[in-house]
Amino acid sequence: GNSVTQMEGPVTLSEEAFLTINCTYTATGYPSLFWYVQYPGEGLQLLLKATKADDKGSNKGFEATYRKETTSFHLEKGSVQVSDSAVYFCALSPPNTGGFKTIFGAGTRLFVKA
């Protein structure tokens, strides 16, 4: 079946530190991969996405590369800010199944200290 596994949190970093949040997936076929971010008290927002192998999604300084050989989609940012404190969800969307349900990882909470 389809599943997403991401590193457990919380992750606590100082401002300007390098961020990596690991995400691996299990899927049949070629799913689309996403990172969603949830700021305190708000809904899920799409952060970035990649729809095929070797694609790199990027937004707001965050990047993730679709690695089919390692079934991974790790999220990275070179220099985090306090405003990046949020919960980050890795997710996949199965390809053209006739139904549709995004499958989410458990989320990783990030705290960034000034």
Added chain:
Amino acid sequence: AAGVIQSPRHLIKEKRETATLKCYPIPRHDTVYWYQQGPGQDPQFLISFYEKMQSDKGSIPDRFSAQQFSDYHSELNMSSLELGDSALYFCASSLYPGRANTEAFFGQGTRLTVV
């Protein structure tokens, strides 16, 4: 740009009461999904609709029902509420995924508290 609108944003109900959550998708989106996110948990898929027909079903309790109307908005009806139903309920919309890897856009959620 217009986003997915959910109402109400917050709702407090007593046990055994009924609640109705509403979702208004992005214009021209024909597919709506409902998710439930318990405290500290990842979102769980409940149900989805395409062109007013149920297209997929997840872990939705029998006490819950949902429908999509002719204007594509959707309502999630929850009866005999239990304390464990307290959660953030997200609605998302997209174009039908048969159009290749479309993404879902999420509303801000309705926080339901059952007391």
